[in-house]
Amino acid sequence: MSIQLSIRDLSKRYKTGEGVSGISLDVNKGELITLLGPSGCGKTTVLRSIGGFLEPDSGDILIEGRSVVKLPPEKRPTSMVFQGYNLWPHMTIYDNLAFGLKIRKMPKAEIRSAVEEVLRLVRLPGAEKKYPSQLSGGQQQRIAVARSLLLKPAVLLLDEPFSALDAKLRHEMREELREIQTETGLTMVFVTHDQEEALSLSDRIVVMNHGHIEQIAAPQDIYDAPETLYVAEFIGKMNFLKGGAQGDKLVVGRMEFPNAKHLTGEVVVAVRPEDIILEPGTSQAAGLPGTIKQMMILGHYAEVSIDLGDHGIIRAFQPRDKVKELQLGQSVNATFNKVIAYSNN
Amino acid sequence: MSKSMKMGMLGLILVIPSFLLLFVIVVIPIALSFVESLRNEAGGFDLSRYQFLFTDKAMRSNIIFTLKVTVVSCLIVLIVSYSLAVYMRFSSGRLVDLIRKTYMIPIFIPGVIATYGLINLLGNHGWLSRFLLLIGITLPRIIFDEKGIIIANLWFNIPFTAMLLSSALAGIPNSVLESAKDVGAGRLRVFFQIVFPLSYKTFLVAATFVFMGVIGSFTAPFLVGPNAPQMLGVSMEQVFGVFQEREQAAAIAFFTFLLCSVLGYFYIRSMVKDETARS
Structure with a gap:
């Protein structure tokens, strides 16, 4: 061309x-x-x-x-x-x-x-x-x-x-x-x-x-x-959390992801709202525990705000059907499908 | 009473004061002047006053002189003012800033004072004449000549006309001109096909104002004009005040009004034509 x-x-x-x-x-x-x-x-x-x-x-x-x-x-x-x-x-x-x-x-x-x-x-x-x-x-x-x-x-x-x-x-x-x-x-x-x-x-x-x-x-x-x-901040909606790079792994709470960029030390982890999975109740296996603060129905999906304590508040897009299982103030476990990491400098 | 009828009544009430004012200070005096201009020496009614206007040698030369001074003044005022307005709109720099800050000054100087200033400057014994004599140049006759009236008209009319045209040019967004350049138009084409057509309405307004102002002017022609021929305004005053011929003065006034009406007609016609085409 x-x-x-x-x-x-x-x-x-x-x-x-x-x-x-x-x-x-x-x-x-x-x-x-x-x-x-x-x-x-x-x-x-x-x-x-x-x-x-x-x-x-x-x-x-x-x-x-x-x-x-x-x-x-x-x-x-x-x-x-x-x-x-x-x-x-x-x-x-x-x-x-x-x-x-x-x-x-x-x-x-x-x-x-x-x-x-x-x-x-x-x-x-x-x-x-x-x-x-x-x-x-x-x-x-x-x-x-x-x-x-x-x-x-x-x-x-x-x-x-x-x-x-x-x-x-x-x-x-x-x-x-x-x-x-x-x-x-x-x-x-x-x-x-x-x-x-x-x-x-x-x-x-x-x-x-x-x-x-x-x-x-x-x-x-x-x-x-x-x-x-x-x-990452400018395009689309994005959540930012603190994480750490340990060798070939990125660690966010109890979750681990591949460290593709070979970062070291403290990192900023970005996750799209649609890449967050919410499960009612708390789980010891993986994910970050949190509490639902707000839910907004936006047509065919809903935006759910979750308070993750030290990790701050994140927003997740959930299908309408899924929202029926959730309530304000409910404890949930948030897991991420994929994350993007940036050096914390 | 329906709402639309009430609104119609309100509109009428709002229009009545300005209509009455127009009627009392324009329509009635014109009608009275016209009636008076038709009265002959025997007390009857005919067109003898108008016949005199066009057959009397002195009066005819007054009309020609007035039209000549008016047309020349209008042309120079419009050319200079438009050039100034274009220069101020499309240029930048110290000179432009200086012009922007000073071009309105003549508006704030009373007409009589400005006219006496011109006599002192440009008269036979004025300081320009005396200065030029020192270097062997004799200043041609300017004061008590048509040139004096034209120069005074320029002084009185250029600032206001330039201001009108400047605001019209300021209303043309740069992007409209840029889009013309973008499709390949050079400077001259941008001016003649975009800038001028987009400001010509104001140009017509300015032309009408200058024409009416100059054709009916009195102060400058009275103070710096020749004894003969005279501008119609000066002639009217003389016929009315010195010769005490009210009817003849009324005929001159009505004729001057007709001259202005012709220009007003063309102005209104072009505006209506424009509006009709775009509605």
């Missing part, structure tokens, strides 16, 4: 001290990669640098093997879908879509058929004569995506494009974007702070924190094997 976008040692510092440093990333042709992180982590800085809206202090950006770092946005083979749609309110949808094609001096007949085709792709056929203000937020964002798709960019950049939409529409738009990406084979760089969006959309996720990359991996790998404590 060929590399479509290559970022090499990119750095950009703002006067406030924020920014990014030493960002290196290769994006394959036809891949949808997501830059994920909290506000101020530098994900938008990276995206805007790719689009040419920010000039990095150092580093290089190559698209299809050609350095674009000195080119202005209008000369780059990229197109960006902005957070606020940014359709031009004084132009009809047709004019909004045709604007870039007219600049490229495409014949009128070809522009018309290209606009019709892209409107079908984004499920808004016949919207040509409308003005942006006559469309809903979701429809406007579809037009913004269509405007970028028409230009057939080498890399499509999406800056939190669905953040202004309500939850249901956001979900629908994600599915539509994925379909469009599969259909067009476009390389996409997607920026979001919404981990659910990142996990559901991406071929790979780049988790960013304080201007640097914490981990680059497929969504399942990010979720199952977060490389750093930060990623």
Whole structure:
């Protein structure tokens, strides 16, 4: 698979001290990669640098093997879908879509058929004569995506494009974007702070924190094997307990797990709520004894909080049927299917 | 009484005071002026006052002079103000900061004082003239000439117009311009196809304000304008105050109102057209 976008040692510092440093990333042709992180982590800085809206202090950006770092946005083979749609309110949808094609001096007949085709792709056929203000937020964002798709960019950049939409529409738009990406084979760089969006959309996720990359991996790998404590805290729900590394074993209470990372001394043990098994009563065999503090039914599963004494309070996801066996204040024994350990430094 | 009827009544009650005010200070005086302008010397009613307006050589040159000064002033004010507003919106640096802090100063200087200031600066014996004479340059006639009125109009109108246009340009988000650059538009295309169309409504408002302000101006044309031809405002005062011809003065006033109405009509028509297209 060929590399479509290559970022090499990119750095950009703002006067406030924020920014990014030493960002290196290769994006394959036809891949949808997501830059994920909290506000101020530098994900938008990276995206805007790719689009040419920010000039990095150092580093290089190559698209299809050609350095674009000195080119202005209008000369780059990229197109960006902005957070606020940014359709031009004084132009009809047709004019909004045709604007870039007219600049490229495409014949009128070809522009018309290209606009019709892209409107079908984004499920808004016949919207040509409308003005942006006559469309809903979701429809406007579809037009913004269509405007970028028409230009057939080498890399499509999406800056939190669905953040202004309500939850249901956001979900629908994600599915539509994925379909469009599969259909067009476009390389996409997607920026979001919404981990659910990142996990559901991406071929790979780049988790960013304080201007640097914490981990680059497929969504399942990010979720199952977060490389750093930060990623473990940021992605999904996670419980953290104190544990110890003894040779090739990790010890958490009376439980033992393989010490795959060959850690030593005190460690932080992370366990997903769905990897916790609760059994009523106490057992001397394995697990950690605790008391149920709270139970919240969340549709098809329940979130149960258990007080483990010295180990603190952990949260476990339990099937609805299982919850029927549990009561508030009841003593339970918690065992873990699997854990991830981190050095305590 | 139904709720919608009550709301309708409330709306009507809220509108009545402003409607009455408009009626008393605008509609009635215009109607009275019009009726008065139709009264001839014999006490009857005809269009003789208007006939005089367009057949009298001095009066005709006053109209042409007024339109010329108004159009030239409007063009210069709009070009300078829009350029200033664009410069302040899209540039940064010390010069921009200085302009931002100082461009409103003329608004706070009373018109009469500013006009006397201009006479002292640009008059035949003004200090600019005396300074230029030292290096052998004779300053052309500015005061008591149309140039003087135009310069005074620039002083009075540029700050407010620039302020109006600045706020319109500030309302255009950077991201809208970035998305135009993103699809390949260069600077000129971004300006003519995005920035100007998105600020043209305010541009029209500004043009209307400047036109109406200049065409009906009195202080500057009276103090720095030539004796002949005169701006319509000065001429009106002379016909009314010196020649005591109330009916002729009313005809000039009504004609000036008609000139402003033409611009107002085009302004309202373009706004309505815009709204209809987007609704």
